[in-house]
Amino acid sequence: MTPKDAGALDELVEKIRRCRVCVTSPQGLPLPQPPNPVLRVSTGATLLIAGQAPGVRVNRSSMPFDDRSGDRLRGWMGVDRAFFYDQSHVSIAAMGFCFPGHDSGGGDLPPRRECRLIWHDALFRQLSGIETILAIGRHAQNYHLHRLALPSGSSVGETVARWRDYASARPRVIPLPHPSWRNTGWLRRHPWFEAELLPDLRNEIARLMG
DSSP: OOHHHHHHHHHHHHHHHTOOHHHHSOSSSOOSSOOOOOOBOOTTOOEEEEOSOOOHHHHHHOOTTOSHHHHHHHHHHTOOHHHHTOTTTEEEOOSOSSOOOBOTTSSBOOOOHHHIIIIIHHHHHHOTTOOEEEEESHHHHHHHHHHTTOOOOSSHHHHHHTGGGGTTSSSEEEEEOOOOGGGHHHHHHOTHIIIIIHHHHHHHHHHHHO
16 A cells, blocks of 8 residues: 555545535435444455445444344354454445435335446555455346356355355455345344354454554
């Protein structure tokens, strides 16, 4: 990392934080709340956590995964909050930077398309030091596997089940289901996730931690 690299990333992040596209020229309905782009990135990080989009609590705190889903994700990874939020090691950039709102069933809407179309390619070109990507959920998996020319399954479950297929890719992609408590049933039906994938995930995190 050079000061020039860090400066270019800081400039891009500042532009993202000032983004108001979903208010001024949205692709679909405008955001339900004022824009509040949430991301934590650095050029020195070797691990990227690529989620879906902030929820209500994260929208209020501006801290990604500052909720029960984050607690479960940190449990999967075997890390504490100090490491998780250490930007010198970990970058966190979801597919949607702002809270997208709720659907008719009370669940979170999908990430806004505007973020991917306007910001993501430029952002991940800046994060060239990433060695491992935790791709959480369908939207993050589709984007990151596609940009690395890697195959994906037809569903999140199929893609997660293929995690070994991506072990030799650089950067390595580890696909994960969303750590929402709504997915508890899926986890119970797929015991290999806890028995086989999570130990591999924790070994990879330990390697990155040195």
